[in-house]
Amino acid sequence: MSNEREPRLHYRSDLVQNMTSLLTMWHSPRFHRDILTERNRSLSTLEMRLIWTLGSMGASRPSELSTALDATATSVSKAIAKMDDAGFIIREPSPDDHRSHTVLLTPEGRRAAQEIYDVGDVMVTEIFADWTEEDVSQFSALLARFATESETFARRIHRDTAEPGRPQVE
Incomplete structure (x- = not known):
């Protein structure tokens, strides 16, 4: 067995390679920690993503959040329990099913979510x-066009009937 490493695999398309590099960086825990450090927030990556997702999707059931995250x-x-204790979110009985609940941001949670969006801006x-x-x-x-076409492609391959931007819960 050789001590030399095998050559790295890569995409044939520079476009796909560049998008993959960007998405890998933007989704990395280190990048998320750096974003949180910008605003002096001591949230875990999942907690930050939970707040960001609720800011984007609005009130959601925990199962929807699990899918989205x-x-x-x-x-x-x-994470919901911790963010509830910290005053960032509240849980309310679901209007559709009183056995479950809906999670939504409090005013403090909305401020925290906006701070995350502000760092991105x-x-x-x-x-x-x-x-x-x-x-x-x-x-x-061009990016908006690409996003629209990507959503169309995702719905086609997943037979997804959920509205764009909201996960389909199975």
């Missing part, structure tokens, strides 16, 4: 600082 029901339940502003307004506008339009 790709996390176990147990870990989401623990500052980051993108800094990244695009040397771009022309026209380049940023064109990139934004």
Whole structure:
């Protein structure tokens, strides 16, 4: 057996490689910790993602959050309990099923979520600082088009009937 490492695999498409690199960085726990450090928040990555997701999706059932966060029901339940104790979220009886509950942000939770969004806005502003307004506008339009086509593709391969941006709960 050789001590040499096998060559790394890579995509043939530079576009896919670049998107993968970006998504890998943006989803990394280290990146999330760095974002939280910007706002002096002592939240775990899952807690930060929970607050961000509730800010994006609005009131949701724990099962929807587990799906959206790709996390176990147990870990989401623990994060919900911790965020409830910290005053970031509240749990209310579900209007559709009184056996379950809906999770939503409190005013303090909305402020925390907005801080996370603000860090993203500052980051993108800094990244695009040397771009022309026209380049940023064109990139934004192309990215919106790509996102729409990606959602269409995802619905087709998953036979997903959920509305865009909301997970389908099975």
